Amino acid sequence: MGFFSKIRQLWKKEEHPSKIEAEVLKPEPVSPAAVDPADEEWKVSLRRSLSLAEPRLSVWLEQLTGGIDKKGAPLWERLYFLFEVLEVPPAEARKFVTSFSVWLDDMGYVHLEEFRSELQYRMALALDLEDEEDERDRLFLKLSQGLTKTKEQLSKRVDQLLSSSVKYDDAFWEELEEILIMADVGYQASADLLERLRSRARNIEEGNTDQFKELFMRELAEIFPSTPRRILPEPPEVLFVIGVNGVGKTTTIAKLAYRFRMKGKKVMIVAGDTFRAAAIEQLGIWARRTGTDFYSKERGADPASVAYEALDKALAQGVDVVLVDTAGRLHTKVDLMQELKKMKKVMAKKLPGSPHRTILVLDATTGQNALSQTELFSREIQIDEIIMTKLDGTAKGGVIVAIALQHGIPITFIGLGEKMEDLRPFDGQSFAKALFK
Ligand SMILES: Nc1nc2c(ncn2[C@@H]2O[C@H](COP(=O)(O)OP(=O)(O)OP(=O)(O)O)[C@@H](O)[C@H]2O)c(=O)[nH]1
Numbered sequence: 001m002g003f004f005s006k007i008r009q010l011w012k013k014e015e016h017p018s019k020i021e022a023e024v025l026k027p028e029p030v031s032p033a034a035v036d037p038a039d040e041e042w043k044v045s046l047r048r049s050l051s052l053a054e055p056r057l058s059v060w061l062e063q064l065t066g067g068i069d070k071k072g073a074p075l076w077e078r079l080y081f082l083f084e085v086l087e088v089p090p091a092e093a094r095k096f097v098t099s100f101s102v103w104l105d106d107m108g109y110v111h112l113e114e115f116r117s118e119l120q121y122r123m124a125l126a127l128d129l130e131d132e133e134d135e136r137d138r139l140f141l142k143l144s145q146g147l148t149k150t151k152e153q154l155s156k157r158v159d160q161l162l163s164s165s166v167k168y169d170d171a172f173w174e175e176l177e178e179i180l181i182m183a184d185v186g187y188q189a190s191a192d193l194l195e196r197l198r199s200r201a202r203n204i205e206e207g208n209t210d211q212f213k214e215l216f217m218r219e220l221a222e223i224f225p226s227t228p229r230r231i232l233p234e235p236p237e238v239l240f241v242i243g244v245n246g247v248g249k250t251t252t253i254a255k256l257a258y259r260f261r262m263k264g265k266k267v268m269i270v271a272g273d274t275f276r277a278a279a280i281e282q283l284g285i286w287a288r289r290t291g292t293d294f295y296s297k298e299r300g301a302d303p304a305s306v307a308y309e310a311l312d313k314a315l316a317q318g319v320d321v322v323l324v325d326t327a328g329r330l331h332t333k334v335d336l337m338q339e340l341k342k343m344k345k346v347m348a349k350k351l352p353g354s355p356h357r358t359i360l361v362l363d364a365t366t367g368q369n370a371l372s373q374t375e376l377f378s379r380e381i382q383i384d385e386i387i388m389t390k391l392d393g394t395a396k397g398g399v400i401v402a403i404a405l406q407h408g409i410p411i412t413f414i415g416l417g418e419k420m421e422d423l424r425p426f427d428g429q430s431f432a433k434a435l436f437k
Pocket residue numbers: 243244245246247248249250251252273279326327328329389390391392393414415416417418422
């Protein structure tokens with residue numbers, strides 16, 4: 001449901017305030033038990049100001065949190081109130097507020113300014129508003145900020161080159177190639193990109209910086225294959241997450257789990273990394289933080305049997321999405337590939353068609369290494385999509401272009417930090433725009 005229909009609902013409610021007042025929620029875990037009649041006044045005035053406000057989540061949150069600067073009962077009450085006027089089922093509202101407050105405790109966040117952005121992100125997901133313009137703008141800003149270092153390496157240098165060149169001559173193209181290579185776009189991908197640019201640049205005025213940048217942005221955006229629309233399988237949908245050690249598989253699983261949870265899915269996380277005891281523990285903590293089911297066995301257990309049994313359980317328990325974590329390192333690379341293949345085979349046996357999505361996680365800070373990892377894995381295992389993490393801390397973001405050009409595998413998400421909201425759906429257009437605007 002979009003904002004406008006929601007705001008219409010709000011107006012509707014305004015005509016029948018007694019109905020809403022009669023349905024005050026009494027959420028158990030974090031809201032005060034009694035309802036003070038004096039409280040009702042703020043509700044009436046808040047509803048009025050919400051219905052008059054611009055229909056944007058950020059504006060609504062601003063109104064909602066007026067006078068509140070930290071976590072606690074008054075904030076929960078207001079959140080419940082917003083959910084109520086938006087007709088979110090009470091049980092869902094309760095789940096949202098409870099899991100959010102558990103997360104705040106875990107992270108040690110107290111003040112609104114520490115968690116406002118995360119709250120807005122979670123609400124956008126829960127209310128299915130991620131596509132609203134306001135949320136898109138906010139996320140675009142995050143993307144742009146997250147790419148700061150890559151921008152310095154790539155687009156700022158392209159800008160400098162453009163401002164100092166009057167002609168697109170050989171020296172210009174050579175320098176552009178060098179910039180691309182330095183930004184980790186890679187030799188092959190840089191050559192491909194330059195060839196496209198050279199042939200199309202003939203149609204633009206020499207020295208017209210804006211036109212050239214537009215062209216560059218368009219060509220860059222076109223490199224990225226769009227994510228094919230998939231028909232959702234009968235649940236459970238199984239996501240198999242692989243990649244070398246330390247790239248961010250486990251944290252990405254937590255972020256994905258959270259996204260699914262916020263969309264109302266029943267999620268199970270599976271500890272397929274039995275190589276390190278700490279890995280099982282780490283995943284268990286994430287499962288608790290994100291409110292998902294968790295399946296694990298002891299350290300050293302056969303990961304294939306863990307996956308098999310987890311699917312058995314997921315099928316029996318009506319789980320919608322299963323996220324399978326895997327080890328990033330075994331005794332040898334050969335062992336790792338063999339193990340991953342075995343896990344895949346066993347899952348397909350238990351649930352034909354699964355795993356439905358095999359996701360390779362790559363760490364952008366490793367630059368060209370990410371490219372060789374893609375080669376290594378895709379030689380052995382069919383990769384359906386790529387998630388690129390840690391774009392926030394690196395000037396090597398250009399490697400994403402090389403991977404898209406050389407492998408044609410869709411990049412579905414990118415990681416821009418360690419918070420839940422920092423896993424962003426990827427699209428080439430916004431990426432190119434964020435780099436150059
Ligand atoms: N800045 C930043 N850090 C990230 C991002 N994604 C993951 N990390 C951090 O990277 C580190 C490694 O993440 P893990 O999720 O444990 O990596 P892993 O692939 O599961 O590692 P192994 O289990 O050892 O194979 C953690 O400190 C994460 O917080 C990101 O997008 N940005």
